[in-house]
């Protein structure tokens with residue numbers, strides 16, 4: 001994306017024409033710095049510069065945390081969690097679902113390279129603490145969606161359309177929610193993190209795949225915590241949560257089959 005100078009050569013009527021183009025884009029001054037799976041995002045206004053995970057926390061990463069600490073998630077303690085029933089098109093509280101088996105043991109284990117789900121806000125905070133990180137604020141998540149540009153005006157973090165060159169740019173719901181999912185993007189539920197590419201900052205899964213917990217209390221719903229990014233259950237005609245600024249919320253002890261998180265850290 002960021003090139004100081006580009007040179008295009010064209011043969012015109014037998015003469016070689018060399019065209020120099022010089023770009024002095026704002027992005028060039030903010031070339032993303034990546035380290036230890038995090039990207040440094042330059043602050044703006046009252047947002048200080050911060051590090052943000054390149055991808056949502058995966059099942060494999062959460063497994064390391066559990067093995068190191070013996071942590072028990074709230075879904076495990078309560079013995080149930082929220083699952084979307086694709087056959088009936090409704091949400092239900094299902095017993096025996098965990099981060100390892102978010103749709104239940106009969107539906108198979110969560111894949112290591114997929115985002116962890118069936119984790120509450122409290123679980124996410126516990127993971128972040130163990131990792132020496134914290135949850136991003138809502139503002140930080142949105143600035144990442146905007147590729148670090150506060151005046152970013154495209155609908156999605158990757159651009160303006162669902163697809164680029166015929167290829168889906170995110171994991172969401174195609175068809176009509178809740179009755180029909182045509183799965184044109186290849187995934188009914190979660191997808192491997194990074195599968196649909198990265199934005200300009202080199203960050204993946206900021207739109208679609210799983211909703212992600214943020215630090216903040218919901219302004220709209222008392223006692224709930226904000227989620228950002230949308231999920232594989234978002235049908236743009238119903239929810240459209242995977243657009244820039246998409247928002248949802250749940251109570252901090254709620255564990256759902258389409259909600260995960262990523263971590264942040266102060267610069």
Ligand SMILES: [Ca+2]
Nearest residue numbers: 171172185187
């Ligand atoms: Ca999908």
